[in-house]
Amino acid sequence: MLLKNQLSIKHIIKKPNNEKETALFLMIHGYGSNERDLFFLKKDLPENFFIISIQGIYSIGIDKYSWYDIDFSNEKKFINILQAQKTIEKISFFIDEAIQEYQLKENQVWLCGFSQGAILSYVLALKKPNKIKKVIALSGYLEKSLLPEKMNTNLYTDLEFFISHGKYDTVIPLNWTKRGLKFLKKKKILSLHYKEYESGHTLNSLNYQDLMNWIKEKHIYSE
Template sequence: MLLNKLSIKHIIKKPRILNKYPAPLFLMIHGYGSNENDLFSFQKDIPENFFIISIQGCYSFGSDKYSWYDIDFSNKDRFINIYQAKKTIEKISFFIDEAIKEYQLNQSQVWLCGFSQGAILSYAIAFKKPEKVKKVIALSGYLEKKLLPKNMNSSYIDLKFFISHGKYDTICPINLVKKGINFLKNQKILSLQYKEYDSGHSLNSYNYQDIINWIKKNKSF
């Protein structure tokens, strides 16, 4: 059921296994032209200690089609509407704080899982909120430096990344992903797993299984 009580519409799956500590937030951010139900299909295989939230894009352009910012597919230099994307980063960052308070979640164990646009936003949000975000699953997206905070003075040593990309992706070229990985290494990110797959701008079964295995391996409860 789509919930409307916070600043972004969302769907949830509450943890079925409760520990003595507040549950970690597993936030899903879908890609361009999709909706909150897309990545939520992962929930059946994600450990049941997580409080899972999948959010709906800010902009609608068709039946159940949403985005987080406009894309100009004809102009690689202006592929991302930077102004809209920055506004969305602020909005999702605020939503994270809202959700933690509303659902009484762990303030320092937020996971982000994003596909395409959602992955691009996940990178930026992780660097904006390193005190909260600890794990990032970036699928078929890349790190856009123009969206990162101006002052990169915080310690990012606790951040862990799982990054995957299709070798034949024509929407987000793989060379952009590799540039982002070099940037992460320069930021002294110690835990980074990157894998390529025989796919385009999509996930195949091998990619999906690697995602689930990484989640299970890196959960701390």
């Protein structure tokens, strides 16, 4: 595991066993964490993914990073919209950069985000449906203020989502996630796997097991 600096966002990678062109599995951590947070998933992921986990742009402490500022005391201004928009553009650029640098499949990107990373994953998928095909949104929600004003629903027919949330999450309320589900269904994104778990703002063992089963099922189908 090596922190790489040669591209526009610092990241760590796990290369696949084979050298042929493969799909990118991009991990985006949550607020106050770092690029190693989700990297433990690699031990159970299909071996022919090219796994990249990126480090947040803003340092908020020793080995702690964020993608944009959060005001936990103000629901209406929960996120710094301007920072988040800039970060979305930066990650979007990084995806293209990584595909070229590591010679990956252009239209088979998987996103896996937790909390703040899940919020970004929703928006990135809806902005780049030509590249992103699978989205794993763990303990996050869909922030509509970050979406494009005009959305062509015909572009989203291939998008597939795994969405999970803890029933007792005190960081991101469960009803925020449910609002996003309604929005996605309205946009005719019908491939949605959604489940709630007996947990807080975390990934419990049952959630983990369901996630891995979903990934393996979708991975076999997409090969």
